[in-house]
Amino acid sequence: xNIWGGTFDVPTKTQELNQLxxxxxxxxxxxxxxxxxxxxxxxxxxxxxxxxxxxxxxxVDDFLTLAELIEEEGAESELMADADGEWAELxxxxxxxxxLSFLSGKYDSGDCxxxxxxxxxxxxxxxxxxxxxxxxxxWAESKKFKISIVSIQEGDEAGIKxxxxxxxxxxxxxxxxxxxxxxxxxxISPFDSNKRRxxxxxxxxxxxDIGDEAEVDIDDKxxxxxxxxxxxxxxxxxNTTDSAVRITHIPTGIVVACQxxxxxxxxxxxxxxxxxxxxxxxxxxxxAAEIDANSSVKTDIGxxxxxRSYVLHPYKMIKDLRTTYETSNTNNVLDGDLDPxxxxxxxxxxxxxxxx
Numbered sequence: 120x121n122i123w124g125g126t127f128d129v130p131t132k133t134q135e136l137n138q139l140x141x142x143x144x145x146x147x148x149x150x151x152x153x154x155x156x157x158x159x160x161x162x163x164x165x166x167x168x169x170x171x172x173x174x175x176x177x178x179v180d181d182f183l184t185l186a187e188l189i190e191e192e193g194a195e196s197e198l199m200a201d202a203d204g205e206w207a208e209l210x211x212x213x214x215x216x217x218x219l220s221f222l223s224g225k226y227d228s229g230d231c232x233x234x235x236x237x238x239x240x241x242x243x244x245x246x247x248x249x250x251x252x253x254x255x256x257x258w259a260e261s262k263k264f265k266i267s268i269v270s271i272q273e274g275d276e277a278g279i280k281x282x283x284x285x286x287x288x289x290x291x292x293x294x295x296x297x298x299x300x301x302x303x304x305x306x307i308s309p310f311d312s313n314k315r316r317x318x319x320x321x322x323x324x325x326x327x328d329i330g331d332e333a334e335v336d337i338d339d340k341x342x343x344x345x346x347x348x349x350x351x352x353x354x355x356x357x358n359t360t361d362s363a364v365r366i367t368h369i370p371t372g373i374v375v376a377c378q379x380x381x382x383x384x385x386x387x388x389x390x391x392x393x394x395x396x397x398x399x400x401x402x403x404x405x406x407a408a409e410i411d412a413n414s415s416v417k418t419d420i421g422x423x424x425x426x427r428s429y430v431l432h433p434y435k436m437i438k439d440l441r442t443t444y445e446t447s448n449t450n451n452v453l454d455g456d457l458d459p460x461x462x463x464x465x466x467x468x469x470x471x472x473x474x475x
Contacts, residue, residue, distance in 0.1 A: 226327035227293030238320035245274030257455025264288030300426030349378035
């Protein structure tokens with residue numbers, strides 16, 4: 120659902136926040152629960168920008184006051200240590216606010232669907248997909264985001280063949296779209312009795328939860344809808360009813376599935392939301408391709424290209440091939456410490472290309 124607005128105009132957002140909070144104080148505000156929920160979500164998003172901005176302004180004023188006191192007392196002032204500490208906090212707050220300024224795309228503020236698909240390679244790729252599944256869950260948990268398993272298909276021997284997660288939290292799509300692409304793993308295989316080195320590939324797809332905002336019409340004649348019995352993690356009703364839904368969009372070949380609800384109707388509704396988001400992104404990508412065809416500026420970065428290498432043998436190194444950011448702390452990254460990679464992507468300008 121798009122509740123952002125597409126710009127980083129803080130004064131305008133502050134004015135809008137004040138107006139919406141005034142509306143929320145009305146006695147009739149909750150008469151229309153759907154509209155009320157959209158407003159509440161919008162207020163939450165606005166506060167994520169306006170509050171840090173206001174707090175930063177207050178911190179700057181406090182620091183300037185402290186600097187004036189130090190100037191009066193001289194360089195030997197006992198307040199210098201306080202100033203050093205406040206300066207470090209001020210710098211971090213400014214960096215955090217600057218990062219928010221890069222998240223001004225149309226859907227950046229909203230929730231998203233993250234899909235993991237194992238590549239060719241059988242058990243090796245399925246295990247790598249499972250490692251990424253854990254990595255993204257740990258990252259989302261560290262942000263206190265809500266995570267729901269929309270669909271999952273386990274591997275024949277280990278790991279998972281594919282899964283889709285719904286991740287709900289402030290700027291979820293804005294952050295996680297940095298992860299779209301192919302992720303490559305190099306390691307000594309735990310499944311190889313000869314302890315040989317293996318290379319595995321898994322693709323990550325991220326689309327925003329745009330609700331009913333897709334600007335594409337979906338004809339029922341173009342859909343093939345299959346129901347099946349859910350498998351894998353999903354709760355006590357897994358494997359008891361044929362409530363899971365798989366929808367194939369015949370003209371494009373796009374397939375979406377949902378098994379997170381006990382109700383087939385609800386699973387179909389969620390699958391249709393994912394399909395709408397994928398078709399909307401496809402429409403935008405085709406439009407961008409038309410523009411690019413008439414432009415002298417070309418780029419090698421696109422869907423389906425390898426974006427990051429995770430090398431665990433013969434040395435330890437994870438490197439993003441788009442931003443060149445790298446770290447040897449592989450354990451932390453695989454345990455969900457993705458923020459340095461995401462931030463490097465947002466600051467690189469590649470995020471702007473996505474928004475355009």
